[in-house]
Amino acid sequence: MSEAIKNHPAPKEFDGSSLRIAIVHSRWNKSVIDALVAGAVRKIKEAKVQEHNIVIQSVPGSFELPLACQRYAPIPFSSRNYSYPHSMIAGSHVQAGATATDLLGGPIGTPRSGTPIHGLGSASIMSSANTQKRPFDAVIAIGVLIKGATMHFEYISESVSQALMRVQLDTSVPVIFGVLTALNEEQALYRAGIGSPDKGHNHGEDWGSAAVEMASRVRKWSEGNFLNES
Numbered sequence: 001m002s003e004a005i006k007n008h009p010a011p012k013e014f015d016g017s018s019l020r021i022a023i024v025h026s027r028w029n030k031s032v033i034d035a036l037v038a039g040a041v042r043k044i045k046e047a048k049v050q051e052h053n054i055v056i057q058s059v060p061g062s063f064e065l066p067l068a069c070q071r072y073a074p075i076p077f078s079s080r081n082y083s084y085p086h087s088m089i090a091g092s093h094v095q096a097g098a099t100a101t102d103l104l105g106g107p108i109g110t111p112r113s114g115t116p117i118h119g120l121g122s123a124s125i126m127s128s129a130n131t132q133k134r135p136f137d138a139v140i141a142i143g144v145l146i147k148g149a150t151m152h153f154e155y156i157s158e159s160v161s162q163a164l165m166r167v168q169l170d171t172s173v174p175v176i177f178g179v180l181t182a183l184n185e186e187q188a189l190y191r192a193g194i195g196s197p198d199k200g201h202n203h204g205e206d207w208g209s210a211a212v213e214m215a216s217r218v219r220k221w222s223e224g225n226f227l228n229e230s
Ligand code: RBF
Pocket: 026, 027, 028, 029, 060, 061, 062, 063, 064, 143, 144, 145, 146, 147, 148, 150, 152, 153, 156
């Protein structure tokens, strides 16, 4: 397909000041993950989502993303018999001020120091006392799968993409597909905006914008607002 047709559509502007967004990311291929998470957070903040309403959680690999996203997405109102799912408030998670490295390994509440992700600001850990219990309006699943010598790439890519779609349809919470499926490291770096010599484009930024847009739209739709708007 010609590059004139295949492009990154310019994101529409939405006011995210009342939204709550979760980012769940895997830890494989960390330098690429860090750039993508930083890009997503940058765009979410630009849309005025408040820092305390951005929650970041890491999981070991991409295969673990769907279950984590399912726990961060609220159970549909029709199936709830309690006000908020226990999973949303009991899990340990970290606010956007923390670095991705802080999320690795150490118990939550005692973060390890690490290289800050550019643009994320100073570290701040969410304690159970100030954890907000409001449901998330969107969840972004970020992973980086790089094709290797075995069939893992194919099995994980296929099952994760199918499962993430299932989570969003089962919960009616937008799940943004932020899983890069790259044939080699060069492709992955380029799609995170850290390639060389040409940096490429940081797709994490698109995912941040998509999360704000879909969260805003789904909120309108759930209020019965289906007005014309392209
Ligand atoms: N997880 C990723 O997020 N990206 C990868 O590129 C990746 N490659 C893997 C290759 C192999 C051979 C294996 C065994 C696992 C890989 N994983 C990868 C981890 C996977 O998503 C998952 O975390 C583990 O299989 C544990 O369920």
